[in-house]
Amino acid sequence: MAGPSVSSARAAPSVHVRAAFTWLAIFPLVAIGITAMAPFTVGWDPVLRAFVLTLVVVPLAMYLVVPWRIGGRGRERLNE
Numbered sequence: 001m002a003g004p005s006v007s008s009a010r011a012a013p014s015v016h017v018r019a020a021f022t023w024l025a026i027f028p029l030v031a032i033g034i035t036a037m038a039p040f041t042v043g044w045d046p047v048l049r050a051f052v053l054t055l056v057v058v059p060l061a062m063y064l065v066v067p068w069r070i071g072g073r074g075r076e077r078l079n080e
Contacts, residue, residue: 025065
């Protein structure tokens with residue numbers, strides 16, 4: 001019995017690709033989040049502002065945006 005063919009196996013993206021996708025997910029979320037939070041956090045300590053922002057941005061990026069983009073990349077690669 002033959003194992004799975006090389007063409008059907010999907011290799012995980014390299015650490016560099018994952019890092020790029022993570023940055024591409026986090027940067028816009030941080031930029032949008034900081035802008036959206038600005039009117040409500042004027043008097044806040046910068047560390048508290050960063051803490052609250054990362055509580056939202058990191059899970060959003062890691063559980064939704066990055067997997068969505070990496071999954072999209074895999075489908076695009078299969079269509080080549």
